[in-house]
Amino acid sequence: MTEPATEDRLDARQLADAFRQFSLASEALTGAYAGLQTQVGQLTERLSVLMGALPAGVVVLDRDARVVQANKVVEGMFGGVLAGVDWTEFCAHRLVATETPGEWQLVQNGETRRVTRVDAPLESGEGRIVLLTDVTEAHYMRLAAERNERLAAMGEMVAGLAHQLRTPLSAALLYTATLVQQEMAPADKARVGTRALERLRHLEKLIRDMLLFARGETLGREPFAICELVAELAQTVEPVARARGIRFDAACACGDTRLVGDRKAIAGALTNLLENAVQALDAGGAVQFHAGFEGAMACFRVIDDGCGIEPALQSRLFEPFFTTRVDGTGLGLAIARGVARAHGGDIAIDSEPGRGSTFTLTLAMGG
Numbered sequence: 001m002t003e004p005a006t007e008d009r010l011d012a013r014q015l016a017d018a019f020r021q022f023s024l025a026s027e028a029l030t031g032a033y034a035g036l037q038t039q040v041g042q043l044t045e046r047l048s049v050l051m052g053a054l055p056a057g058v059v060v061l062d063r064d065a066r067v068v069q070a071n072k073v074v075e076g077m078f079g080g081v082l083a084g085v086d087w088t089e090f091c092a093h094r095l096v097a098t099e100t101p102g103e104w105q106l107v108q109n110g111e112t113r114r115v116t117r118v119d120a121p122l123e124s125g126e127g128r129i130v131l132l133t134d135v136t137e138a139h140y141m142r143l144a145a146e147r148n149e150r151l152a153a154m155g156e157m158v159a160g161l162a163h164q165l166r167t168p169l170s171a172a173l174l175y176t177a178t179l180v181q182q183e184m185a186p187a188d189k190a191r192v193g194t195r196a197l198e199r200l201r202h203l204e205k206l207i208r209d210m211l212l213f214a215r216g217e218t219l220g221r222e223p224f225a226i227c228e229l230v231a232e233l234a235q236t237v238e239p240v241a242r243a244r245g246i247r248f249d250a251a252c253a254c255g256d257t258r259l260v261g262d263r264k265a266i267a268g269a270l271t272n273l274l275e276n277a278v279q280a281l282d283a284g285g286a287v288q289f290h291a292g293f294e295g296a297m298a299c300f301r302v303i304d305d306g307c308g309i310e311p312a313l314q315s316r317l318f319e320p321f322f323t324t325r326v327d328g329t330g331l332g333l334a335i336a337r338g339v340a341r342a343h344g345g346d347i348a349i350d351s352e353p354g355r356g357s358t359f360t361l362t363l364a365m366g367g
Helices: 002-053 072-078 087-094 136-156 158-181 186-214 226-243 263-279 332-342
Strands: 057-062 067-070 103-108 111-121 127-134 222-225 247-252 258-261 286-294 297-304 346-351 357-364
Touching: 057 072, 072 103, 072 127, 111 136, 158 186, 222 226, 226 247, 226 263, 226 286, 258 263, 263 286, 263 297, 263 332, 263 357, 332 346, 332 357
Parallel strands: 247 286
Antiparallel strands: 057 067, 057 127, 103 111, 111 127, 222 258, 286 297, 297 357, 346 357
């Protein structure tokens, strides 16, 4: 009769020990959980302080691209609380792409602002963080710097401009004086009058190019089809090339893609490159005009099989008033580069004596 009592006492003691161990483990877990809650609270507080102190806008999105958290800078940009908003749809209505890649504009309190946007996915894959930075002042400073650069270049060009203007003007005056002061046969009068008109037209082109160079930043914005522009330029240049005995080919690999920019200015820049290529060749030469893409850039190439350009001349081709042609104004390539850069692109040259030249004009698709 004693053995069962002993076993009962052992079972009770083991059960008590088990409850005591469970109680200790429960207390430890409760303490650890409280510690974790404290750490989470501290981290949340630090994150909130950090987001509030950042000069840039910060938006935290969940995996469905809905706003989980946004700091005051972002809410100030968009004028309201963003929690729970569908960020993709919201940005489609509020952010408008500009001519500069990576920059968008938005209207804030009736004022147009410019912002950059950077998206960073979370390592957990549960969402992403968006960083918005107001670059409006930097944009205006960049425009001012570009304008000051043009003004400085214009200041250096004053002497050259006076010479450029005086030469065709003097010739036009001389021809005109000849028409007025002398009795001439109708054929001679027509010949002298034609020369006077040529000099006056050259003078007018010089002045027009100078104005375009000075006002390079005043560009309009409109969407247009790239291939339609290529076809239009080909129709204009091909007859001129054919009359000089030069083969001209044009091709566009852009499909129905549309570009946003100043169509007239872009057409003028490309026309300048095409005319330069045609005028640089003798009969029997060939010019190719291709349009396509390179990453996020629209790419236009003008290729000729002429004599090429010396390296020493290549470095000066875009200098205002520098020209290798007797009847050139020296502003065409400077204007073309200004147009390309105003659209987030540039112009590059690939040429060697004896193997022709390739001029590549790029434009940002985002603008």
